[in-house]
Amino acid sequence: MPAGWSIKHLHRLILTSATWRQSSAPRPEALAVDAGCRWLWRFPPRRLEAEAIRDSVLAVSGTIDPTPGGPGFFLHRVERENVYHYHPLEDFGPAEARRMVYAVKIRLEPDGIFGAFDCPDGSLAIPRRNVSTTPLQALNLFNSRFMADQAVHLAARLAREAGPTADAQVRRAWQLAIHRAPEPAEAREAAALVAAEGLPALARALLNANEFLFIP
Amino acid sequence: MNPSPLPAHHPLLNRRRFLGDAACGLGAIALTHLLGRQGLLAASVSGKEPLRPVIPPGQPYAPRAPHFPPRAKNVLVIFCSGACSQLDTFDYKPELIRHHGKPLPGAEGLITFQGEQGALTRSPWEFRPRGQSGKMISDLVPHLGALADDLCFIHSMQGKTNTHGPGENFMSTGFTRDGFPSLGAWVTYALGTEDQSLPAYVALPDPRGKPQNSVNNWAPGFLPAAFQGTEFNATNPLRHLTPPPGISARTDVATRDFLQGLNARHAERFPGDTELAARIASYELAARMQLAVPGVADLSTEPPHIIKLYGADEGGSKVKDLRAAYARNCILARRLIEQGVRFVQLFNGAYQTGGEGVSNWDGHKDLFNQYSVHGPVMDQPTAALLLDLKQRGLLRDTLVVWCTEFGRMPTFQKGAQGRDHNPDGFTCWLAGAGVKAGLSYGATDDFGHRAVEDIVTVHDFHATLLHLLGLDHERLTYYHNGLERRLTDVEGHVVTGVLA
Structure with missing residues (x-):
């Protein structure tokens, strides 16, 4: 208020505070007192919501179409018969590479892959989304054609941007997917996986990793 | 005759229904505000303390104790989409035969869902006494008729919508609007499940496709997504159960192992974080499902006499092909x-x-020809399913529920050969754990039009199903949007007359 009700002043005050800037990395002394983080001594890891997971997958694989606005796209094949039937798409192309916020929301027909991530149906107001963890989410993310395709795209991007050596590819993969350099042990295991099973296998694993799906 | 000056079906809006329909609107806002000010939000509408199950994050399906000793441990719901006519199956009305061709008394100018009514019309199928009880059941469903002594009929069901989508919602979720948790979601939320390698809640859509309101029939609504029904059937396997073509089994295993190693190392940095642990556990559960689901869905191990009992062996005509496909879902x-x-x-x-x-069962204009398909398709496999469960002793712990969205009119539609929608009286039946066998509970009027004796609303029906599972429908709640939500909203009474 003394700053003339300036919102910018308020933001600066919040963003430069010690509380805001403290690391969310766990500290042993705090863990000893409050491992469940009841007193919010750090921001607990939280899973991305459905739309953000899909957008992040497309962004990391390099296939996202960032065009804002305009008509939406379908995640279902629409069969117009006596009545309308909606079948989840199995084949995805550039038309479906836009952010999920532009996907046409069909009431009662959730997206076949990301709907399972507590994506509300749209027929009822949901003031706060649930965050639940289910085996169907794991199956969708690990086994869907869409995710396998995106893993191939990510592998191609890694080869394109990091060149032919596995070490550089692994480093680039970590940078893109989880914004850090790999630990030596991680880099070793990743290079071994690439050598045995190919780069798309590493890409598929990273797009399923908790560190990719969770903030921080 | 109807002495009321109002037309027979005057759409009087009562207070409860108005609040129900407006629950997303001003009614809810005002009520939440009032309750909030008085600090009353913690208790549910019944005034009883809510009993919210405790869900461990890593084990959403861990078995949980019911509120009191249950009569049934698991549930099989058979849902006839399209609104199956009570008058052509289980609700025998001699007066309807006697008054065949005459107008429905008190219904001059009655407009139902599609339009005007013609004359009272008896069922094209004969009714005969069945079983020891002599229960009158039509020739459309003779196999189920033979099991009359095992069934508990409720003839006085009463809905509150005459439209399919809302009717399906009402029967499956307790609300006519979309977006509420299904009965199965409430049950798995409350009780978890015994087998941790199969889904807790499975929805088996008809081989011809999903019902009108589709996944809302097995939706989690505002409950956590863990409690949604998992959808597959004998025709369509569970989606994404196996890796897509092009990924070998060896690569798949190596990738999964690498991923779990990555996740384990990550979790070490966040000791005690239940969400991360839950997600690691979900991949292990998914891997167990990959092994268990194809096994349970593989019908090739069923002996020929079982295949034959269900009618899954015969094909070659439209009815036989459809029956065999539905029969495989029954198995x-x-x-x-x-x-x-x-x-x-x-x-x-x-x-x-x-x-x-x-x-489906929506026989508006050509009831005889359409039901001549639907009857035989449903009858033998459903009866075989009951018989098979009984022979294996599974009916001791399993509650079987046969239901539909609403009933149909005793009249044929004006100028047509079928029956219009009728939510005012219809039949559902129960069988198995905890219910009286060979009972006919409640009754419609002389023509089978309206429930008049021992009326059972859909809320009462749901309250009774939860009761059989050892759950108090007034205490099983989930706090959502400022309310302790229940399957039965603010209604429902356990129908003690059907309990064994």
Whole structure:
């Protein structure tokens, strides 16, 4: 208020505070007192919501179409018969590479892959989304054609941007997917996986990793 | 005759229904505000303390104790989409035969869902006494008729909508609008499941397609997504159960191992974080499902006499092909119940694929020809399913529920050969754990039009199902949007007359 009700002043005050800037990395002394983080001594890891997971997958694989606005796209094949039937798409192309916020929301027909991530149906107001963890989410993310395709795209991007050596590819993969350099042990295991099973296998694993799906 | 000056079906809006329909609007806002000010939000509408199950994050399906000793441990719901006529199956009305061709008294100018009514019309199928009880059941469903002594009929069901989508919602979720948790979601939320390698709640859509309101029939609504029904059937396997073509089994295993190693190392940095642990556990559960689901869905191990009992062996005509396809879902339903799946929801009839009443029980204009398909398709496999469960001793712990969205009119529609929608009286039946066998509970009027004796609303029906599972429908709640939500909203009474 003394700053003339300036919102910018308020933001600066919040963003430069010690509380805001403290690391969310766990500290042993705090863990000893409050491992469940009841007193919010750090921001607990939280899973991305459905739309953000899909957008992040497309962004990391390099296939996202960032065009804002305009008509939406379908995640279902629409069969117009006596009545309308909606079948989840199995084949995805550039038309479906836009952010999920532009996907046409069909009431009662959730997206076949990301709907399972507590994506509300749209027929009822949901003031706060649930965050639940289910085996169907794991199956969708690990086994869907869409995710396998995106893993191939990510592998191609890694080869394109990091060149032919596995070490550089692994480093680039970590940078893109989880914004850090790999630990030596991680880099070793990743290079071994690439050598045995190919780069798309590493890409598929990273797009399923908790560190990719969770903030921080 | 109807002495009331109002037309027979005057759409009087009562207070409860108004609040119900407006619950997303001003009514809810005002009520929440009032309750909030008085600090009353913690208790549910009944005034009883809510009993919210404690869900461990890593084990959403861990078995949980009911509120009191249950009569049934698991549930099989058989849902006839399109609104199956009570008057052509289980609700015998001699007066309807006597008054065949005459107008429905008190219904001059009555407009139901599609329009004006013609004359009272008896069923094209004869009714005969069945079983020891002599229960009158029509020739449309002779196999189920033979099991009359095992069934507990409720003839006085009463809905509150005459439209399919809302009717399906009402029967499956307790609300006519979309977006509320299904009965199966409430049950798995409350009880978890015994077998941790199969889904807790399986929805088996009809081989012809999904019902009109589709996944809302097995939706989690505002409950956590862990409690949604998992959808597959004998025709369509569970989606994404196996890796897509092009990924070998060896690569798949190596990738999964690497991923779990990555996740384990990550979790070490966040000791005690239950969400991360839950997600690691979900991949392990998914891997177990990859092994268990194809096993339970593989019907090739069923002996020929079982295949024959269900009618899954015969094909070659439209009816036989459809019956065999539905029969395979029935066998699958039994296998799931046998494996301890908590809640199985089996559909007979799809959305209106191919035209009105062609692929479900919506016989508006050509009832005889359409039901001549639907009756034989549903009858033998459903009866075989009951018989098979009984022979294996599974009916001791399993509650079987046969239901539909609403009933149909005793009249034929004006100028047509079928029956219009009728939510004012219809039949559902129960069988198995905790219910009286060979009972006919409640009654419609002389023509089978309206429930008049021992009326059972859909809320009462739901309260009774939860009661059989050892759950108090007034205490099983989930706090959402400022309310302790229940399956039964603010209504429902346990129908003690059907309890064994």
